[in-house]
Amino acid sequence: xxxxxxxxxxxxxxxxxxxxxxxxxxxxxxxxxxxxxxxxxxxxxxxxxxxxxxxxxxxxxxxxxxxxxxxxxxxxxxxxxxxxxxxxxxxxxxxxxxxxxxxxxxxxxxxxxxxxxxxxxxxxxxxxxxxxxxxxxxxxxxxxxxxxxxxxxxxxxxxxxxxxxxxxxxxxxxxxxxxxxxxxxxxxxxxxxxxxxxxxxxxxxxxxxxxxxxxxxxxxxxxxxxxxxxxxxxxxxxxxxxxxxxxxxxxxxxxxxxxxxxxxxxxxxxxxxxxxxxxxxxxxxxxxxxxxxxxxxxxxxxxxxxxxxxxxxxxxxxxxxxxxxxxxxxxxxxxxxxxxxxxxxxxxxxxxxxxxxxxxxxxxxxx
Amino acid sequence: xxxxxxxxxxxxxxxxxxxxxxxxxxxxxxxxxxxxxxxxxxxxxxxxxxxxxxxxxxxxxxxxxxxxxxxxxxxxxxxxxxxxxxxxxxxxxxxxxxxxxxxxxxxxxxxxxxxxxxxxxxxxxxxxxxxxxxxxxxxxxxxxxxxxxxxxxxxxxxxxxxxxxxxxxxxxxxxxxxxxxxxxxxxxxxxxxxxxxxxxxxxxxxxxxxxxxxxxxxxxxxxxxxxxxxxxxxxxxxxxxxxxxxxxxxxxxxxxxxxxxxxxxxxxxxxxxxxxxxxxxxxxxxxxxxxxxxxxxxxxxxxxxxxxxxxxxxxxxxxxxxxxxxxxxxxxxxxxxxxxxxxxxxxxxxxxxxxxxxxxxxxxxxxxxxxxxxxxxxxxxxxxxxxxxxxxxxxxxxxxxxxxxxxxxxxxxxxxxx
Numbered sequence: 001x002x003x004x005x006x007x008x009x010x011x012x013x014x015x016x017x018x019x020x021x022x023x024x025x026x027x028x029x030x031x032x033x034x035x036x037x038x039x040x041x042x043x044x045x046x047x048x049x050x051x052x053x054x055x056x057x058x059x060x061x062x063x064x065x066x067x068x069x070x071x072x073x074x075x076x077x078x079x080x081x082x083x084x085x086x087x088x089x090x091x092x093x094x095x096x097x098x099x100x101x102x103x104x105x106x107x108x109x110x111x112x113x114x115x116x117x118x119x120x121x122x123x124x125x126x127x128x129x130x131x132x133x134x135x136x137x138x139x140x141x142x143x144x145x146x147x148x149x150x151x152x153x154x155x156x157x158x159x160x161x162x163x164x165x166x167x168x169x170x171x172x173x174x175x176x177x178x179x180x181x182x183x184x185x186x187x188x189x190x191x192x193x194x195x196x197x198x199x200x201x202x203x204x205x206x207x208x209x210x211x212x213x214x215x216x217x218x219x220x221x222x223x224x225x226x227x228x229x230x231x232x233x234x235x236x237x238x239x240x241x242x243x244x245x246x247x248x249x250x251x252x253x254x255x256x257x258x259x260x261x262x263x264x265x266x267x268x269x270x271x272x273x274x275x276x277x278x279x280x281x282x283x284x285x286x287x288x289x290x291x292x293x294x295x296x297x298x299x300x301x302x303x304x305x306x307x308x309x310x311x312x313x314x315x316x317x318x319x320x321x322x323x324x325x326x327x328x329x330x331x332x333x334x335x336x337x338x339x340x341x342x343x344x345x346x347x348x349x350x351x352x353x354x355x356x357x358x359x360x361x362x363x364x365x366x367x
Numbered sequence: 368x369x370x371x372x373x374x375x376x377x378x379x380x381x382x383x384x385x386x387x388x389x390x391x392x393x394x395x396x397x398x399x400x401x402x403x404x405x406x407x408x409x410x411x412x413x414x415x416x417x418x419x420x421x422x423x424x425x426x427x428x429x430x431x432x433x434x435x436x437x438x439x440x441x442x443x444x445x446x447x448x449x450x451x452x453x454x455x456x457x458x459x460x461x462x463x464x465x466x467x468x469x470x471x472x473x474x475x476x477x478x479x480x481x482x483x484x485x486x487x488x489x490x491x492x493x494x495x496x497x498x499x500x501x502x503x504x505x506x507x508x509x510x511x512x513x514x515x516x517x518x519x520x521x522x523x524x525x526x527x528x529x530x531x532x533x534x535x536x537x538x539x540x541x542x543x544x545x546x547x548x549x550x551x552x553x554x555x556x557x558x559x560x561x562x563x564x565x566x567x568x569x570x571x572x573x574x575x576x577x578x579x580x581x582x583x584x585x586x587x588x589x590x591x592x593x594x595x596x597x598x599x600x601x602x603x604x605x606x607x608x609x610x611x612x613x614x615x616x617x618x619x620x621x622x623x624x625x626x627x628x629x630x631x632x633x634x635x636x637x638x639x640x641x642x643x644x645x646x647x648x649x650x651x652x653x654x655x656x657x658x659x660x661x662x663x664x665x666x667x668x669x670x671x672x673x674x675x676x677x678x679x680x681x682x683x684x685x686x687x688x689x690x691x692x693x694x695x696x697x698x699x700x701x702x703x704x705x706x707x708x709x710x711x712x713x714x715x716x717x718x719x720x721x722x723x724x725x726x727x728x729x730x731x732x733x734x735x736x737x738x739x740x741x742x743x744x745x746x747x748x749x750x751x752x753x754x755x756x757x758x759x760x761x762x763x764x765x766x767x768x769x770x771x772x773x774x775x776x777x778x779x780x781x782x783x784x785x
Contacts, residue, residue, distance in 0.1 A: 027394075027398045028398075030398055030399065030400060031397075031398070031399070031400065031401055086394040086398075087394075127398075127399055127400065129395055129399060133406075135406065135408060135775065136408060136773070136775065144403070144404065146399070146400050182780075182782045182783070184404055184780040184782075186404050186406075186777070188666075192667060192726065193666050193667045193775065194665075194666040194667065194728055194732075195666075196404055196406075196664055196666055196777045197664075198404075198664060198777070198779065198780045198782075199782075200780075200782035200783065202782055202783035235783040235784070236783065237782050237783040242781065242782065242783030242784050243783055243784050312397075313396075313397035313398070314397075350397060351394060351397055351398075352394065352397070352398055
């Protein structure tokens with residue numbers, strides 16, 4: 001019990017404030033719906049997502065929850081240091097996000113349930129721009145600042161069951177909800193023109209369903225598959241619906257090979273039909289491969305991943321490539337663990353390159 | 368304990384990491400929001416039901432006494448009265464015994480010139496005795512006779528200021544100059560004639576001041592009970608058991624202050640008149656489009672007024688015109704909003720016939736913020752009845768020169784769109 005209170009305090013800090021449930025930001029999402037979340041726990045993220053379809057604490061696939069023996073809660077935070085390179089001019093940005101909170105446990109011999117939320121779309125950005133135009137016969141110079149602060153969260157309720165020794169299945173429903181506080185400001189150099197300041201709170205809602213399967217092919221060899229379909233994202237300002245955007249369907253799978261309890265290799269792929277959401281959006285493929293060495297006090301996790309970003313200018317989707325590493329440490333007789341990870345990510349698109357360092361901290365509690 | 372420490376360190380790290388810097392330069396159009404701020408600029412001529420009224424601040428209510436000598440424009444003269452003590456005065460301050468006042472020996476008049484043109488030469492004040500019956504109905508014609516034959520003395524201010532310590536030991540006059548407030552305080556010595564005591568008048572005296580210089584001149588003298596013209600001292604002779612003794616009556620404040628002008632202020636016609644003394648105001652009503660009022664943010668609004676008659680006078684008579692919102696539209700008696708969020712202003716320069724542009728953004732923003740407010744402008748001088756100058760603008764019925772309202776506004780940003 002002496003351990004429980006600080007752990008609970010840490011957990012609470014990790015999820016507070018709830019209005020800042022964001023994932024990693026990107027300039028690529030400004031013209032699109034935002035930057036999609038990664039649906040990964042720190043452990044999975046440290047393998048660059050290779051273990052995600054098999055990770056019961058990652059909110060991507062439900063079937064692995066069937067093997068969760070006791071009530072487990074997890075939360076994570078990520079601090080990103082981002083450098084955006086616009087053809088030579090750079091900007092350094094920093095953000096901290098708390099993209100995951102989840103609790104899961106077995107409620108019957110063959111049934112496990114989980115609930116929690118994760119970032120579905122990060123919609124935080126702040127853009128400043130200098131420009132001029134002819135107004136009242138005079139060229140007026142001004143500075144625009146457009147900001148959006150908020151996200152769309154995926155609140156999920158899932159169930160999973162192990163059908164037999166080899167097969168486990170799961171399914172879930174997803175309520176998409178969130179809001180952004182958006183501002184538009186224009187400051188004229190000529191102060192005769194008053195500063196333009198407009199703001200609004202935009203609320204978002206949507207719905208999705210998902211299902212997954214986990215198959216033990218042979219001792220030490222498992223495969224997983226998942227699919228998900230989301231409906232439309234409704235944006236409302238006040239009482240008015242300002243946008244209704246189709247959300248993607250997605251599917252993916254993975255393979256996990258564990259030649260020994262202390263060595264695991266994994267790989268995964270995923271596809272999402274983001275092009276449904278309109279112009280400037282692309283269907284995306286992503287892949288990842290990773291490994292975990294050691295299952296005792298401090299395992300080492302490694303991984304690389306690549307793929308495409310769903311939103312960007314031009315005719316081809318921006319691409320991304322990342323390498324990640326991490327470790328973890330259990331304590332309190334295995335009732336709690338801290339996972340640490342670091343990720344180096346590079347995104348490339350028309351005229352823009354983003355390089356991101358992300359430090360990840362995850363906490364798992366099994367009370 | 369190690370676990371506890373780890374947990375606390377983790378909590379501290381998480382808390383310290385909550386810092387954001389998301390601001391990035393926009394590389395548009397590729398990496399900026401697709402929607403931008405849309406600015407529109409329009410000119411409204413839908414101004415109507417305009418009219419002018421005079422008499423808001425009368426000369427005897429003005430904070431300044433005006434004196435001017437601008438040939439062909441205005442001849443203005445300050446007038447004031449200082450009431451006397453009656454026919455008897457205390458012989459000793461500690462004794463209630465009074466004696467008959469036999470006459471006056473001298474007096475020292477204090478007055479402050481609060482507006483003048485320092486470039487003038489031979490700025491001269493002439494003091495006249497006026498009948499003590501002057502009041503708010505007194506006109507220039509009423510006192511023109513006194514201003515012709517009752518000259519008491521003159522005071523050349525340039526000469527006085529040029530003397531050592533600004534003091535004339537012969538006349539007893541002196542002056543103090545406030546270079547920051549740009550005022551001249553004059554201490555004028557009146558002899559027994561100028562400060563005479565007439566028992567039938569209870570010792571009350573009235574004076575008029577006429578101003579002259581080598582060029583057209585206009586000055587303002589501070590008015591008011593405390594700051595207006597006043598006797599700092601007034602020596603009288605009091606009968607004390609058959610022996611005349613000199614006594615100082617002390618401070619003698621003005622009981623009445625005003626000014627008269629020739630010609631009288633021109634009558635109100637169809638033009639939009641602002642300023643002058645008595646002060647005039649004009650009212651303009653605006654048909655404010657709902658599309659701008661309800662759905663836009665006004666970032667600049669400019670009221671354009673074309674002078675029909677330029678403001679006349681000397682340059683120092685330039686004055687500020689304020690455009691006020693009204694609390695309720697009651698025509699001439701509309702109460703005006705005087706706080707800065709409901710008021711805008713511009714300077715009117717003497718002699719100019721250029722179109723006057725008044726930035727009225729504050730007023731229009733106030734209208735947009737409260738749709739119950741009447742969309743009516745009131746044009747008034749900032750310091751009413753403190754200058755003879757007034758300006759007349761073309762009214763809305765003058766199609767070619769009618770007032771116009773130019774509004775620059777921003778439409779609602781499409782928040783929540785892609």
